[in-house]
Amino acid sequence: MPDDDKCKECNGCKKQTRWRDDFPIQWDKDEYVTRREMVKFLSLGSLLIAGANFIAAAVPRMQSRQEFPRVRIASAGEIPAGGSQLFRYPTQEDPCIIVRNRAGQLVAYSQVCTHLSCAVVHSPEENTLFCPCHHGYFSVEEGRPTAGPPNRPLPRIKLEQSGDYIFAVGVEV
């Protein structure tokens, strides 16, 4: 008999304690969880969490292997040093910007600011990509944030040149 069941007056007789009268427990209707059931529950729970983590890690990798179309976006001769042009890639819903930097190289990025999705614009005087919403700045050379609230780089658009034509061929996130 557990100590709680013992009579407090004589500490041993079988007399019911008062709480049993006030709060009767029907042990036969009570449900027990065995140790085996508990271990099974915890194992399944751990497996589910591990599976969810695996999926969360795999999805971005699968997205990065996404096939992108090859789309002609500009003519190289149309973009002078320090100049820029807008285009859409990979779909008509995705605004992008191509810039010829001071070194004469063409670079292209998504125009969607990585802070709160305003459109970035090229500022040739400051040689930067500027987001007017909250004064975010990105480097033209690498698309990385240099000032303001954004802390992730702009997705870079992969380019290929064939003759005078510039093609967008992919997106690097």
Ligand code: FES
């Ligand atoms: S949306 Fe670009 S800085 Fe906030």
